[in-house]
Amino acid sequence: MGLELNTLGRHVLIELYGCPSEIIENNALIEQYMCEAADYSGATIVESVFHHFNPYGVSGAVIISESHLTIHTWPEYGFASVDVYTCGESVSPWKAGDYLAEKLKAKKVESFDFPRGTVEKIRQFANRELGKIQVKPEEYELEGAK
């Protein structure tokens, strides 16, 4: 065990079908749920951006110190498409996904997991010998953090 991971990150793609329109057309609520999902997964939010479409629908990203969450909603189709990409073992992308699936009251949830950043390939294509490979949160402090 320890910090020598096989991959730097874990990325979960989540499709939420059959979400009530009154939930996913509420852009402020979607922003709130996205930030709550990040918190619930154990992540540290650093910045976020949400764009509201006319007449409805939102596209947004929450940058976390462990990578990101994104969402796109189509209230007219009851569909929301979510990504949770996390680095390190202290954060669970699945917790964030479960939280959003529950809050958006999806009738059907499909979730696909992908490892990101294979350590062996990082070593193979690096231009020098690398020591222990660690994810950012264990190794660095955030800019400006004391």
Place this chain on the structure above:
Amino acid sequence: MGLELNTLGRHVLIELYGCPSEIIENNALIEQYMCEAADYSGATIVESVFHHFNPYGVSGAVIISESHLTIHTWPEYGFASVDVYTCGESVSPWKAGDYLAEKLKAKKVESFDFPRGTVEKIRQFANRELGKIQVKPEEYELEGAK
């Protein structure tokens, strides 16, 4: 053909190994390349957010009217992890990926494609009959756009 798509979107996950550190530790350059990649793919940028880590590395998202691009860089490992998620047929996520792979001078590029938002499932779990299913850019104007 026409606008009745089988899926709303196309999502490409791109792993860039063996990128020169002097390129991927240059945060301003990464932001520039991400926006250029969005342009090159035919997308319309609506907002973006980039967070610079200390001592190096950047996490960023570019929200496009057709969905998003994200990037995370690890200059210490020569690794950058990119996502390009686009909706509709007018934008090519692969063009954005190819552009970034070239600009970041990756020695090894791995790319994985995923369809997002299956139209048949959207219909199956909708609480009403849906007409023609179209992606946002064809149907709606951006908020504030004239």
